[in-house]
Amino acid sequence: MALFEIDDxxxxxxxxxxxxxxxxxxxxxxxxxFGSPIVADISISVVNALKNSGFNLNGxxxxxxxxxxxxxxxxxxxxxxxxxxxxxxxxxxxxxxxIKDAFAPLTVSDELIKSLINDMx
Numbered sequence: 001m002a003l004f005e006i007d008d009x010x011x012x013x014x015x016x017x018x019x020x021x022x023x024x025x026x027x028x029x030x031x032x033x034f035g036s037p038i039v040a041d042i043s044i045s046v047v048n049a050l051k052n053s054g055f056n057l058n059g060x061x062x063x064x065x066x067x068x069x070x071x072x073x074x075x076x077x078x079x080x081x082x083x084x085x086x087x088x089x090x091x092x093x094x095x096x097x098x099i100k101d102a103f104a105p106l107t108v109s110d111e112l113i114k115s116l117i118n119d120m121x
Contacts (some may be wrong), residue, residue: 009055012046019043019105024078034082037097040104047105069106079103080116087120095120 006012019042022033033039051063069076083102092098095117100108 006049009050009053012050012053013055013057016043016046016050016105019046023102024075024082026078031086035086035092035098035102037101040101043105067106069103069108069112076106076112080119083116084119092120 006015019039022028022030023039023043024034028034047063047067055061069079079102083099086092086098086102087095096113099113099116
């Protein structure tokens, strides 16, 4: 039994945007959202539902490109900075999983993960 259901792609798109805003806000009130595995899982589910619905915002979206972390993008640089900041504030047990969760719904390459883990050590 589903506890919650969204059957309108526009509402799903709004949820996607809200999740990204909450995860990547420069000065968040709830700092645990950024690397949360639960929020990561929800954000991936929302993206998959949007892809499966065929939602494309008038042909402007390339979901594969949108959901791949490009190592040189400004957005990725902000995520990298946040990961370094969080790493200084608290011990992170599984750095690889934390990095994947921090980037979700973006997928991140193994090379970028290794680079970030090296920066964290």
